[in-house]
Amino acid sequence: MANIQKEAKNEKVAEKEQYLTFKVGNEIYGLKLKQAKEIIKPPKVTNVPNTKEYILGVINLRGQVIPVINLKNKLGLKEDDIKDTSKAQNKKIVVINIKDMLIGLYVDGVNEVMNLAVENIEGVADNKTGIRDEYIKGVSTFSDSLIIVLDINNLLFDQKEEKGA
Amino acid sequence: MSDNNEYLEMFFAESEEYIMVLNDNILKLENEPNNMDVVNSMFRAAHSLKGMAATMRFNNLAELTHKMENMMDQIRNKKMQVNTEIIDLLFAGIDYVEEIVKQIKENGNDELDLDDYLAELEAKINEEPNLDDIEEVQEEELEDSNFLALTDDDIRTVNDNKKELDTVFAVNVKLNAETQFKQVRASMIFKSAAELGYIFKSIPETENVEDADLDNNLVQLILISNQSRENINEEFSSITDVEEVEMNKISLKVEDKDKKDKKEKTNKSKSVSSKFEVSSSVRVDIGKLDKLMNMIGELLINKTRLEALNIDSEGFKDVLPQLDRVTMELHHTVMQIRMEPIGVMFNRFPRMIRDLSKSSEKEIDFVMDGKQTELDRSIIDELGDPLTHLLRNAVDHGIEKPEVRRQNGKDETGTVNLKAYQKGSEIMIEVEDDGGGINVDKVVQKALDKNVVTEKEIEEMDRDKKLQLIFEPGLSTNEEVSSVSGRGVGMDVVKQTIESLDGDIYIRSEENKGTKFVISLPLTLAIQDALMVKINGEIFAIPLSAISETLMIESEEIKQVKGYDVIVLREKTIPLVDSRESLNIEIEDDSYKEKDEMPVVIVKSGGKEVGLIVGELLYQQEIVIKSLSDYLDNVKNISGATIIGDGEVALILDVRDIA
Amino acid sequence: MKKILVVDDAAFMRLNLKNIIEDMGFKIVAEAENGKEGVEKYKEHQPDLVTMDITMPEMDGISATKEIKNFDDNAKVLVCSAMGQQSLVIEAIEAGAKDFIVKPFERTRIREAMDKILN
Numbered sequence: 001m002a003n004i005q006k007e008a009k010n011e012k013v014a015e016k017e018q019y020l021t022f023k024v025g026n027e028i029y030g031l032k033l034k035q036a037k038e039i040i041k042p043p044k045v046t047n048v049p050n051t052k053e054y055i056l057g058v059i060n061l062r063g064q065v066i067p068v069i070n071l072k073n074k075l076g077l078k079e080d081d082i083k084d085t086s087k088a089q090n091k092k093i094v095v096i097n098i099k100d101m102l103i104g105l106y107v108d109g110v111n112e113v114m115n116l117a118v119e120n121i122e123g124v125a126d127n128k129t130g131i132r133d134e135y136i137k138g139v140s141t142f143s144d145s146l147i148i149v150l151d152i153n154n155l156l157f158d159q160k161e162e163k164g165a
Numbered sequence: 166m167s168d169n170n171e172y173l174e175m176f177f178a179e180s181e182e183y184i185m186v187l188n189d190n191i192l193k194l195e196n197e198p199n200n201m202d203v204v205n206s207m208f209r210a211a212h213s214l215k216g217m218a219a220t221m222r223f224n225n226l227a228e229l230t231h232k233m234e235n236m237m238d239q240i241r242n243k244k245m246q247v248n249t250e251i252i253d254l255l256f257a258g259i260d261y262v263e264e265i266v267k268q269i270k271e272n273g274n275d276e277l278d279l280d281d282y283l284a285e286l287e288a289k290i291n292e293e294p295n296l297d298d299i300e301e302v303q304e305e306e307l308e309d310s311n312f313l314a315l316t317d318d319d320i321r322t323v324n325d326n327k328k329e330l331d332t333v334f335a336v337n338v339k340l341n342a343e344t345q346f347k348q349v350r351a352s353m354i355f356k357s358a359a360e361l362g363y364i365f366k367s368i369p370e371t372e373n374v375e376d377a378d379l380d381n382n383l384v385q386l387i388l389i390s391n392q393s394r395e396n397i398n399e400e401f402s403s404i405t406d407v408e409e410v411e412m413n414k415i416s417l418k419v420e421d422k423d424k425k426d427k428k429e430k431t432n433k434s435k436s437v438s439s440k441f442e443v444s445s446s447v448r449v450d451i452g453k454l455d456k457l458m459n460m461i462g463e464l465l466i467n468k469t470r471l472e473a474l475n476i477d478s479e480g481f482k483d484v485l486p487q488l489d490r491v492t493m494e495l496h497h498t499v500m501q502i503r504m505e506p507i508g509v510m511f512n513r514f515p516r517m518i519r520d521l522s523k524s525s526e527k528e529i530d531f532v533m534d535g536k537q538t539e540l541d542r543s544i545i546d547e548l549g550d551p552l553t554h555l556l557r558n559a560v561d562h563g564i565e566k567p568e569v570r571r572q573n574g575k576d577e578t579g580t581v582n583l584k585a586y587q588k589g590s591e592i593m594i595e596v597e598d599d600g601g602g603i604n605v606d607k608v609v610q611k612a613l614d615k616n617v618v619t620e621k622e623i624e625e626m627d628r629d630k631k632l633q634l635i636f637e638p639g640l641s642t643n644e645e646v647s648s649v650s651g652r653g654v655g656m657d658v659v660k661q662t663i664e665s666l667d668g669d670i671y672i673r674s675e676e677n678k679g680t681k682f683v684i685s686l687p688l689t690l691a692i693q694d695a696l697m698v699k700i701n702g703e704i705f706a707i708p709l710s711a712i713s714e715t716l717m718i719e720s721e722e723i724k725q726v727k728g729y730d731v732i733v734l735r736e737k738t739i740p741l742v743d744s745r746e747s748l749n750i751e752i753e754d755d756s757y758k759e760k761d762e763m764p765v766v767i768v769k770s771g772g773k774e775v776g777l778i779v780g781e782l783l784y785q786q787e788i789v790i791k792s793l794s795d796y797l798d799n800v801k802n803i804s805g806a807t808i809i810g811d812g813e814v815a816l817i818l819d820v821r822d823i824a
Numbered sequence: 825m826k827k828i829l830v831v832d833d834a835a836f837m838r839l840n841l842k843n844i845i846e847d848m849g850f851k852i853v854a855e856a857e858n859g860k861e862g863v864e865k866y867k868e869h870q871p872d873l874v875t876m877d878i879t880m881p882e883m884d885g886i887s888a889t890k891e892i893k894n895f896d897d898n899a900k901v902l903v904c905s906a907m908g909q910q911s912l913v914i915e916a917i918e919a920g921a922k923d924f925i926v927k928p929f930e931r932t933r934i935r936e937a938m939d940k941i942l943n
Binding site for chain 2: 043044047048049050051055058060063064065102103156
């Protein structure tokens with residue numbers, strides 16, 4: 001009995017969670033706010049040769065060298081498909097903390113922090129985004145706009161791709 | 166409970182030290198069964214272990230070390246003759262100690278069934294009770310005359326502390342029964358004594374004099390002093406309430422009575438050197454040192470940035486060199502703190518080789534050189550496994566059985582040599598055996614079978630290059646996997662470990678003559694001198710340790726050998742590599758050959774030299790090596806990153822695979 | 825004639841000491857009521873011996889002994905202690921005092937101590 005009650009309670013707590021939303025290309029994406037560590041203005045990125053194409057390079061984050069991922073490339077969005085409307089000064093690096101590593105995600109702009117209800121994040125039965133299913137946790141709508149919630153873990157530690165490479 | 170944890174940490178660290186000392190000394194004892202220095206330092210280690218174990222309430226361990234100590238005592242008192250059986254018994258004991266310590270680490274308890282072993286030990290101890298009466302009597306006498314029980318350990322310490330002109334006195338200072346504040350008088354006596362010389366031991370103890378019970382009106386001390394008996398007597402007598410001063414000169418001999426003074430002298434110097442191996446020190450958590458090192462790194466980076474500001478001010482220009490000097494000294498000092506003699510790790514090997522050679526029925530002379538060579542602590546920690554593997558290989562695959570050696574006209578006893586030395590800013594470690602050597606053809610065949618190389622690639626390889634194939638995954642020349650070496654660790658793992666330390670390894674081998682592995686390691690990991698170069702507009706750092714020289718070449722100097730570009734430098738042919746190629750940077754039309762002149766950095770690795778053509782030679786700088794994020798592991802030709810003056814990241818070129 | 829400085833906050837004790845010391849044939853060159861004054865008087869008179877009380881206002885006898893020893897390494901300080909001040913006396917000895925006497929004073933002990941120090 002006690003267990004069941006507890007579970008029910010947990011569900012209620014988990015109902016809403018905060019998401020950081022950001023723009024890549026024409027779409028708005030989201031990731032759990034607690035995964036994000038900070039948002040910085042892009043400093044000079046040093047290109048690292050002999051790495052995958054989506055690795056934009058490395059930056060100096062207060063003395064620590066951290067890699068920066070080109071999300072547009074990683075998500076498989078082709079540059080020419082997108083009319084880059086975002087201004088250069090909007091571009092940001094979202095630094096996330098995952099598996100004890102700091103990794104920067106290069107995005108076209110950071111929107112706001114939104115409270116998204118879990119039930120609103122639906123599975124993507126009909127994925128028309130062109131992004132691989134496993135990179136997407138779900139899709140949510142918030143005041144008319146569509147937000148693609150990313151599965152950062154799958155996105156960054158892509159088993160399939162590593163094997164293939 | 167954090168207090169207890171702290172004790173435990175210390176307990177582990179010290180146990181390891183003592184286990185090492187014991188292993189080392191038992192091994193020595195086997196070769197020099199009559200060397201009492203060895204027995205004594207063994208005894209001391211066992212004794213200390215026992216003390217620690219008892220304090221920590223590890224009773225099982227205390228019991229074990231107590232019994233071992235008893236046995237050593239018997240050896241020391243010549244009641245037991247050292248032979249292989251005894252040595253094996255002692256070694257077995259150390260193994261138990263090690264196992265118990267390991268168990269304490271893992272489960273926190275010291276339970277281990279030792280009954281059989283302890284019984285065996287006990288039986289041995291009780292065997293042949295060949296008492297040496299004379300010695301017994303003398304021992305008693307010594308204790309009598311000294312009133313303070315002095316252990317052999319004490320005597321040794323006294324002898325160590327005593328200078329040439331010093332005399333050791335046992336002093337009884339008797340106070341007037343009416344004395345007021347006896348404790349104060351005692352402290353005055355100690356004060357005088359400390360002015361006269363060195364108080365080795367005293368009753369009451371100097372530290373507890375305030376609470377001492379002086380009902381017997383007696384202060385007793387052992388004083389080491391260069392003053393005359395008369396002077397000392399006078400000094401003590403002048404203290405108020407001192408009624409009587411009684412002094413006895415004592416001569417302390419650690420050695421058995423039958424040994425001459427001369428012998429004592431040589432033994433003394435030996436004990437000093439063996440002491441050095443367990444150097445007394447303050448224990449510092451390596452994590453704290455790492456943090457300190459990181460902070461110095463930050464300081465260095467900021468200093469570099471400050472320099473780059475190029476402020477036009479007299480004061481600024483004055484203070485900058487000062488800052489530079491302090492930073493360098495700080496860096497140097499921390500580096501020194503992190504350094505440890507490699508011997509602390511080497512010490513485990515003699516025992517291992519002994520066991521290995523015994524079980525494989527080979528006769529092996531194991532020689533170690535350069536134990537005092539110092540290396541960054543974190544590197545030493547990582548080296549244990551690869552060296553173990555190389556030494557095991559040397560015994561297992563290298564050295565032949567005695568009969569085979571005889572047939573091949575070699576000495577039946579093989580030699581395995583482990584050597585460390587410093588060469589410039591690098592530490593070299595060599596593992597060499599005079600065994601059967603490596604059959605290159607077999608290595609090549611295996612490499613072909615495993616598709617590590619193609620026939621075509623083999624054709625272009627010289628013998629030396631072919632030998633290095635042994636470091637490729639899945640290659641092992643010996644078909645049978647022996648119980649000793651065949652533990653699933655290959656040479657590839659050894660190479661990987663060494664490379665992860667920013668080091669390099671290569672092999673030289675000649676059939677029937679032997680094999681030699683040469684490992685080179687940076688002195689320290691964190692900070693290095695580097696040459697900064699520009700390649701395709703980006704700044705890169707090349708560690709100076711990897712550079713033999715830089716030069717400008719003209720395009721007509723480039724020659725062709727087998728379709729490759731080379732230059733000839735002082736009659737040596739050196740292959741040329743375009744750095745942009747190594748870095749997979751698209752080479753635009755202006756291939757270097759179209760330029761009149763180009764800068765070349767001659768880089769060296771594993772005894773090879775390659776001329777690396779770069780865009781521009783910039784300047785030399787001390788760089789703080791940063792990891793290139795775990796997310797980007799093993800980037801080809803890049804070993805790390807550093808932060809340069811303007812706060813940007815510059816990558817560090819890894820020349821090992823280029824050269 | 826040997827010159828003595830008496831440092832004690834209690835006038836009674838100073839008087840007591842003065843009587844005993846003058847009986848011994850020494851000269852009291854100055855008296856001080858606390859450690860601070862004691863140090864000043866020492867510098868002024870540079871006596872052959874100082875009797876030093878331990879517990880005093882302003883500056884205690886241990887600190888005063890230290891300062892005096894700092895000023896003159898050869899200074900001879902005799903600590904005057906009350907019963908039960910053993911650990912303080914040890915401190916004073918550490919600070920450089922030559923010897924001590926315990927209150928209530930016994931003439932013979934004072935004489936013995938002074939003789940020892942002054943010879």
